Amino acid sequence: MGTDDERGSGGTVSEPSASTTPDEWNPDIDDLLRKLDSLEETVDDERERETVRQTISLVERMPGSAAFTTRISKYTSRDIAQSFVGGIVFALPLLVEGGVFEIAAWFAAARVVGFPVYLAGHVCFVVGVTTGLLYYADFRDVRVYRPLFGIVPRRLVGVLTVAFLVSAGLMALWGRLLAEDPTTLEAFARVTVVWGGAAFGGALGDILPGESTGRDVSERLEDLGDVFGDD
Numbered sequence: 001m002g003t004d005d006e007r008g009s010g011g012t013v014s015e016p017s018a019s020t021t022p023d024e025w026n027p028d029i030d031d032l033l034r035k036l037d038s039l040e041e042t043v044d045d046e047r048e049r050e051t052v053r054q055t056i057s058l059v060e061r062m063p064g065s066a067a068f069t070t071r072i073s074k075y076t077s078r079d080i081a082q083s084f085v086g087g088i089v090f091a092l093p094l095l096v097e098g099g100v101f102e103i104a105a106w107f108a109a110a111r112v113v114g115f116p117v118y119l120a121g122h123v124c125f126v127v128g129v130t131t132g133l134l135y136y137a138d139f140r141d142v143r144v145y146r147p148l149f150g151i152v153p154r155r156l157v158g159v160l161t162v163a164f165l166v167s168a169g170l171m172a173l174w175g176r177l178l179a180e181d182p183t184t185l186e187a188f189a190r191v192t193v194v195w196g197g198a199a200f201g202g203a204l205g206d207i208l209p210g211e212s213t214g215r216d217v218s219e220r221l222e223d224l225g226d227v228f229g230d231d
Contacts, residue, residue: 072143073143075145075218076215079158079206080158080217082205082206082209084162086201086202087167087202090200090201091166091167091201092170094194094197095194100193100194101180101182101190104187104189106118107119108182108185116189119185123192126160126192126200127160129199130156130199133207134153134155134203142155146216146218154217155206162202163195163202164195166202167195168191171191171194177190177191
């Protein structure tokens with residue numbers, strides 16, 4: 001995850017020293033973004049904080065800002081569609097592989113005190129790698145914006161959920177989910193094997209094109225809530 005000091009190509013934004021005159025220090029758009037980020041953290045009123053966020057979003061789209069091409073904050077319906085397509089592209093080759101059945105059988109059979117430890121490890125591996133692709137790889141400066149419950153990144157949850165639905169749906173559609181009469185755990189394990197590839201593809205499909213246009217999904221949900229609330 002990018003920090004407030006990380007802008008553009010990895011350089012840090014310098015602050016003027018006490019002896020620096022206005023002519024010697026030439027602030028740019030990235031300096032303004034850094035100040036707005038700090039302001040967002042100090043504002044207590046939610047309405048004022050939303051105004052600051054909208055200002056940040058506007059400044060990010062101004063030519064001359066490193067964030068114009070590298071920074072991703074919003075999570076839109078287009079991002080969901082991109083992760084859906086990326087998940088399908090990476091999942092399709094796995095659907096025809098017989099090795100998926102063998103790996104799933106191993107996950108279901110390898111247990112410690114009745115617990116499928118390797119299956120659990122695989123799930124943790126998928127979540128960890130997907131998190132790394134989204135927030136720690138150098139493809140884009142992806143920011144955690146309006147997380148669920150204040151801590152859970154929406155983009156991570158969205159990518160993993162879409163990838164799982166893609167995997168389960170395609171396996172069921174292609175008759176791969178219940179072929180050879182698997183147990184419930186083994187059928188779930190089959191989905192998680194394909195889910196790994198779909199999640200990695202979904203993450204790349206989401207962030208590589210850059211920040212999508214359109215309104216943030218949270219804003220759309222808030223509008224829906226206002227509509228139903230008025231009724």
